Amino acid sequence: EAEVAQSPRYKITEKSQAVAFWCDPISGHATLYWYRQILGQGPELLVQFQDESVVDDSQLPKDRFSAERLKGVDSTLKIQPAELGDSAMYLCASSPRIESGTEAFFGQGTRLTVV
Amino acid sequence: GENVEQHPSTLSVQEGDSAVIKCTYSDSASNYFPWYKQELGKRPQLIIDIRSNVGEKKDQRIAVTLNKTAKHFSLHITETQPEDSAVYFCAASTAGGSYIPTFGRGTSLIVHP
Numbered sequence: 001e002a003e004v005a006q007s008p009r010y011k012i013t014e015k016s017q018a019v020a021f022w023c024d025p026i027s028g029h030a031t032l033y034w035y036r037q038i039l040g041q042g043p044e045l046l047v048q049f050q051d052e053s054v055v056d057d058s059q060l061p062k063d064r065f066s067a068e069r070l071k072g073v074d075s076t077l078k079i080q081p082a083e084l085g086d087s088a089m090y091l092c093a094s095s096p097r098i099e100s101g102t103e104a105f106f107g108q109g110t111r112l113t114v115v
Numbered sequence: 116g117e118n119v120e121q122h123p124s125t126l127s128v129q130e131g132d133s134a135v136i137k138c139t140y141s142d143s144a145s146n147y148f149p150w151y152k153q154e155l156g157k158r159p160q161l162i163i164d165i166r167s168n169v170g171e172k173k174d175q176r177i178a179v180t181l182n183k184t185a186k187h188f189s190l191h192i193t194e195t196q197p198e199d200s201a202v203y204f205c206a207a208s209t210a211g212g213s214y215i216p217t218f219g220r221g222t223s224l225i226v227h228p
Contacts, residue, residue: 056215
């Protein structure tokens with residue numbers, strides 16, 4: 001069964017350092033999402049791509065966060081500099097295309113701890 | 116934007132009992148409502164979904180109901196089993212130019228043997 005791949009699974013970094021996460025969506029999925037999930041809460045959207053274009057990044061803290069999907073396939077989310085409050089699970093999800101009623105498939109996530 | 120409220124935050128039941136989780140949404144344009152189950156340390160996975168042209172959908176022990184007038188939808192699990200213990204998230208998506216699922220804060224369901 002095809003799955004969304006994410007790496008690394010776990011990351012510990014010191015505050016003020018840079019950190020990057022990688023996501024490879026299910027083959028053929030045009031839509032890719034990055035979510036942040038704080039412990040005990042639901043996933044919150046950071047950015048949504050359709051192919052290589054950003055559809056929505058209104059909730060992305062652009063002073064420190066950046067995301068790209070250059071070839072419309074895999075994607076990288078970067079934080080620079082990391083802050084203590086960035087500690088969370090970062091989930092990537094993909095779906096076939098933008099339309100109402102399309103399931104989002106999630107990856108295993110990257111657990112980030114900022115110390 | 117869309118706002119999804121989910122209740123309760125924690126639900127504890129005995130094995131065999133029923134469990135009900137309720138969600139409300141704010142955007143009347145939303146027309147797709149998935150439910151995800153997230154076991155500890157694992158990814159969220161879709162368990163059931165419902166579209167706005169349907170009032171109820173059932174899949175074995177799981178059912179979802181939707182009231183578009185009141186803008187609320189509910190997950191019903193009957194004959195609960197210990198393996199149903201997990202965090203459940205509801206979501207709502209807004210029709211239009213882009214599909215962005217907005218999630219509730221989650222319900223931690225504990226089923227006691």
